[in-house]
Amino acid sequence: MANLTSADVVVIGSGVCGAMVAHQAVQAGLSVLMLEAGPRGERSDYWQRFMNLPVTNRARGDMQSPFPQSPYAPFPMFGNDDYLILKGRDAGAFRQAYLRAVGGTTWHWSGLCWRHLPVDLRLKSTYGVGRDWPFPYEELEPYYVKAEAEMGVSGPSNPAEHSPAQRSAPYVMESIAYGWADRRFAEVAARGGYKCVHIPQAKNSRPFDGRPGCCGSNSCMPICPIGALYNGMVHVDKAIAGGAQLIDQAVVYRIDTDSKNRVTAVHYYDRNKQSQRVTGRAFVIAANGIETPRLLLYAANDRNPRGIANSSDQVGRNMMDHPGLHMGCVTKDPMWTGHGPVQQSSIVDLRDGKFRSEYCANRIMMNNQSMATSAGVTAVSMGLVGKKLDAEIRRRAACTLDFSIGFEVLPDPENRLRLSADRKDALGIPHPEVTYDVGDYVRKGADAVRPTLLNLAKLLDATEVKITDSFNANNHVMGGAIMGRNPNDSVVDADCRAHDHDNLYIAGGATMPSASCINSTLSMVAVSLRMADRLKQAMKT
Amino acid sequence: MRSDNSSTIPALPSDAAVQADRRKLLALLLATPCLAKSFLAAAAEAVAGETTTAAVGGKFMALSEFATGRSKLDPEVGAALLAALRESDASLSTALDDLAADASSGKYSDVEGLEAAVRGTPKHAALLALVSAWYTGSVPVNGKERFITLQEALLYQPIADGSHIPGNCEGATNSWADLPLPALAPMPTER
Numbered sequence: 144m145a146n147l148t149s150a151d152v153v154v155i156g157s158g159v160c161g162a163m164v165a166h167q168a169v170q171a172g173l174s175v176l177m178l179e180a181g182p183r184g185e186r187s188d189y190w191q192r193f194m195n196l197p198v199t200n201r202a203r204g205d206m207q208s209p210f211p212q213s214p215y216a217p218f219p220m221f222g223n224d225d226y227l228i229l230k231g232r233d234a235g236a237f238r239q240a241y242l243r244a245v246g247g248t249t250w251h252w253s254g255l256c257w258r259h260l261p262v263d264l265r266l267k268s269t270y271g272v273g274r275d276w277p278f279p280y281e282e283l284e285p286y287y288v289k290a291e292a293e294m295g296v297s298g299p300s301n302p303a304e305h306s307p308a309q310r311s312a313p314y315v316m317e318s319i320a321y322g323w324a325d326r327r328f329a330e331v332a333a334r335g336g337y338k339c340v341h342i343p344q345a346k347n348s349r350p351f352d353g354r355p356g357c358c359g360s361n362s363c364m365p366i367c368p369i370g371a372l373y374n375g376m377v378h379v380d381k382a383i384a385g386g387a388q389l390i391d392q393a394v395v396y397r398i399d400t401d402s403k404n405r406v407t408a409v410h411y412y413d414r415n416k417q418s419q420r421v422t423g424r425a426f427v428i429a430a431n432g433i434e435t436p437r438l439l440l441y442a443a444n445d446r447n448p449r450g451i452a453n454s455s456d457q458v459g460r461n462m463m464d465h466p467g468l469h470m471g472c473v474t475k476d477p478m479w480t481g482h483g484p485v486q487q488s489s490i491v492d493l494r495d496g497k498f499r500s501e502y503c504a505n506r507i508m509m510n511n512q513s514m515a516t517s518a519g520v521t522a523v524s525m526g527l528v529g530k531k532l533d534a535e536i537r538r539r540a541a542c543t544l545d546f547s548i549g550f551e552v553l554p555d556p557e558n559r560l561r562l563s564a565d566r567k568d569a570l571g572i573p574h575p576e577v578t579y580d581v582g583d584y585v586r587k588g589a590d591a592v593r594p595t596l597l598n599l600a601k602l603l604d605a606t607e608v609k610i611t612d613s614f615n616a617n618n619h620v621m622g623g624a625i626m627g628r629n630p631n632d633s634v635v636d637a638d639c640r641a642h643d644h645d646n647l648y649i650a651g652g653a654t655m656p657s658a659s660c661i662n663s664t665l666s667m668v669a670v671s672l673r674m675a676d677r678l679k680q681a682m683k684t
Numbered sequence: 685m686r687s688d689n690s691s692t693i694p695a696l697p698s699d700a701a702v703q704a705d706r707r708k709l710l711a712l713l714l715a716t717p718c719l720a721k722s723f724l725a726a727a728a729e730a731v732a733g734e735t736t737t738a739a740v741g742g743k744f745m746a747l748s749e750f751a752t753g754r755s756k757l758d759p760e761v762g763a764a765l766l767a768a769l770r771e772s773d774a775s776l777s778t779a780l781d782d783l784a785a786d787a788s789s790g791k792y793s794d795v796e797g798l799e800a801a802v803r804g805t806p807k808h809a810a811l812l813a814l815v816s817a818w819y820t821g822s823v824p825v826n827g828k829e830r831f832i833t834l835q836e837a838l839l840y841q842p843i844a845d846g847s848h849i850p851g852n853c854e855g856a857t858n859s860w861a862d863l864p865l866p867a868l869a870p871m872p873t874e875r
Contacts, residue, residue: 194851197822197829198837201850320861348857359854368851477868479846482860515847519839523816529753529795532815533842533871540843541868 145388150176151682153409153423155395155438158247159664160651160671161429162378163293167675169385173682176421177382178393178411180216180434181243186376189250189366202520206240206251206365213392215412215570216243227433228563228576236466236614237579241431245391248431248618249374249664251365253486254344256296257661258287258669260307260495266657270500272584273553274656277628277637280309286669288312291343294373294668295351298343306340306491319348319357322482324544328509328603329488335602337490337595342508343665345373346484352377361513363485372484393419396572398426398442398451406451406647412570425678429650429671432462432620436560436653437575439624439634452624452641452649457634459561461554461622463658466581466614468589470546470596472605477541481513486547493592494660503551503588504660507595510545518543544605548592549617550585551660560623581614589614619663624653626670638677639670646681650674747784751795751811752818752838761821764832768823769813779810845872 145151152168154161157179168175192209200208205221212218219227219239229237241248261280266273276283288311290296298314299305318341321329329339346363347356357371367374383389390413397410408422428435436459440450450458490507518539527535552558558580562573593610600608627633630642639654641647650671652663659666745762749755769776783798786807792798795811802808813823821837822829840849846866848854 190851194834195831196834197831198820198834198839199822199829320858322860323863323865356857358857359860360851361848361854362851366851368853371857477846477865479865481847481850482854482863483858513847513850515840515843516850518843519819519837523819523839526812528751528799528811528815531796532819533753536819536839537842537846537868537871540847541866 145174145176145386147176147388147390148420149422150174150388151424152176152427152678153178153421153425154427154429155409156180156247156428156430156434156651157245157375157379157389157391158429158431158651159249159294159375159378160667161247161427162375162382163290163668163671164427164429164648164650164675164678165382165387166378166385167672168679169382169387171679171682173679175382175387176423177379177387177389178395178409178421179245179389179391180213180394180430181218181245181391182211182213183245183389183391184210186366186368186370190368193362193366198516199520202517207242209365210242210244210250213243213414215392215394215414215416215568217568218243225566226568226574228566228574229579230576231558231578232580233466233614234577234579236581236616237462237464237577238616239433239464239620240616240618241433241620243431243434245389246374246376246379250376252372252374252618252664253363253662254346254372254484255486255662256291256294256298256343256345256665257659258307259283259657259659259661259666261309262495263657263659266499272500274625274627276656277626283669283673284309284311286673287665289672290665290668291315293378293672294345294665295347295354296343296345296665297348299341304340306494314343316348316351319344319346319483319487321487322479322511324478324480324482324511325487325509327478328544331602332490332599335598337599338492339488339490342487342489344484344486347371357484359483361481361483361485361511394570394572395430395438396441396570398438398444400444400446400451400644404446404644406644416570425646425648425682427648427650427678432623432652433560433575433577435649435651436623437562437572440560440562441572447643452634452643452647454643455631455634457556457625457632459623460556460559461625461656462558462560462577462579463552463554463621463655465549465617465619465658465660465663466552466585467550467617468548468611468614470548470600470608470610472544472600472603472609473539473607474542474544475604475606478544479541480511480544481515483511485510485512487511491661493595498591499551501587502591503553503585505551505588505592506549506660507592507599508547508549510547512545513540514543514545515540544603546596546599547617548589548596549660549662550581550588550614552581552658553584554622554625554656554658555580555582558622585614617662619652619658621652621655621658621663624649625656626654627656639674640677640681648674648678743784744780747780747787748814748818750787750798751783751814753795754838754841757818758836761833761836765817765823768825768830768832769817772823772825773813775806776810776813779806780814783807783811783814842871
């Protein structure tokens with residue numbers, strides 16, 4: 144068992160990827176110490192805070208306010224955030240809403256568990272754009288199966304709905320049933336020749352792993368009230384039950400290396416701003432796609448003056464997300480979104496095709512989030528009273544639809560995270576600063592999808608159709624410590640081990656060389672589980 | 685097992701001062717209307733200072749019922765909303781008194797008539813602020829929304845047959861699969 148100053152494996156970050164790696168390591172008999180910058184909170188507290196949010200915050204999609212910050216581990220706040228500094232042509236497309244808390248950002252995720260397509264791992268060799276992964280899909284596939292089993296992913300049993308088709312095992316559970324809106328949307332889409340599929344998601348369609356089935360709170364984001372939606376806490380607690388130690392409010396800021404450039408220790412500020420030192424045999428950084436490169440850059444030392452793991456100058460580069468657009472419309476007939484989970488169905492016909500040599504893939508998803516709150520706030524703001532006000536609330540709540548379109552961005556070294564030159568947090572650590580441009584590949588893809596969106600609106604007999612004209616972020620942070628065979632243009636190797644430090648591993652989205660156009664968490668977890676196997680092997684020798 | 689070094693963050697003042705495990709939380713979810721009461725009583729006292737339910741009196745509630753077309757408004761919610769409205773704009777007190785007199789004058793059969801009559805006067809803004817407070821359950825005070833109630837926010841009433849407040853459980857898994865689809869009309873009746 145680990146103590147609080149030393150362990151076989153020191154894991155920095157306790158989100159889903161760090162927690163999975165910690166759990167795997169303790170199962171292999173290794174001592175594990177987890178260091179988490181944020182605080183440990185309880186589901187009931189977070190839920191209470193959500194239920195006490197003003198409806199105006201709810202209507203604007205505030206996912207951050209239910210989660211309190213540690214004074215020494217800031218994260219982007221809802222509204223006027225001044226933590227994550229954004230620059231560049233599409234700065235707004237990188238306005239992320241991640242958490243620094245035990246359990247990580249899966250406290251408020253939608254739970255969608257898509258796999259990359261096999262071709263997503265060989266984008267460069269197939270379409271001449273982006274990068275290839277250093278291993279093929281077939282090597283990742285068993286870890287997708289394992290990730291789905293660990294998280295409890297419900298999905299369609301009908302193979303025609305599988306995306307990709309290449310699966311070696313069925314989903315753990317059948318999909319959660321559609322509500323009215325998704326059922327109706329799937330019917331309408333089919334009339335237009337579009338295939339709408341149940342989204343695989345880490346939500347229980349029956350009791351599983353000691354957690355209940357979904358109760359349809361329709362509040363997956365920001366908080367599932369009962370834990371039917373998987374989050375990183377599941378594996379934090381499993382790791383602790385297996386003997387791992389967890390220190391929360393421990394902000395790692397320094398990384399020591401020896402003459403062979405092996406990591407020997409990390410230093411953290413505790414909740415009282417006192418510096419503490421932890422030694423280990425191996426170290427895993429799993430601190431989110433933004434905080435991981437921020438730490439690597441800030442922890443530069445004499446031997447690694449550009450930053451830890453940064454001899455290639457690739458740390459902080461190739462920042463990715465899924466740039467998004469939204470289409471809003473009002474249907475003639477009521478749809479009544481809001482029954483069941485917040486996101487249930489998607490059109491994935493355009494995840495792949497020869498067009499990807501020219502422009503990006505996309506995924507079209509109908510949001511099943513309840514429109515009740517935003518309908519009410521909008522109707523009130525119109526200055527209506529009496530029966531007209533009630534009727535307008537009802538019409539908008541029943542008939543408003545929102546579509547979220549996610550695009551595939553390419554890794555671009557110029558999309559870069561740096562340390563701010565002039566802004567520092569309460570510990571004196573520079574804020575992260577990201578320069579971001581989604582690129583012409585995405586802009587062309589956005590132009591290409593518009594006719595499809597308008598056709599869907601027409602099929603729905605919708606009016607007030609509006610497609611947003613600037614890209615939004617989707618909180619699927621990838622890149623920043625990208626994986627590759629060549630130490631000159633990547634940060635970690637195929638095992639997610641730093642090229643520069645043979646006992647330093649990086650888990651999570653930071654290592655992913657391609658984004659695809661679908662939610663990234665399952666791929667992040669699968670890559671992390673694969674990394675954990677390699678770590679366990681290395682620890683034996 | 686939890687590490688000795690982990691900590692529990694403080695909860696906000698809330699509907700229920702409990703540290704619930706999942707089972708307790710489920711019970712909590714089923715009991716939300718009761719929870720709202722205890723919070724509102726505290727909120728009304730904290731926000732309004734000396735303003736109590738009794739002190740609010742019937743005038744504000746009568747105006748509120750006329751302005752919202754509801755007959756079952758919660759006086760504790762009313763006390764908290766009134767206190768927040770007064771704090772948001774000191775001039776609202778006079779305008780609300782004037783509106784209360786208008787509403788009780790018998791000149792107007794409904795709020796639509798009152799709204800049309802007071803357009804272009806300070807009473808119009810006060811009327812809309814009052815309606816907004818009851819419908820959203822919150823009031824902007826010093827540039828920030830002050831939360832008063834969610835469960836009693838009237839915006840959820842016109843859609844009660846087709847929707848629920850997100851965060852509250854709807855029912856057993858997949859119970860929503862075969863629910864009938866409500867038409868746009870008629871409206872659900874008042875709770």
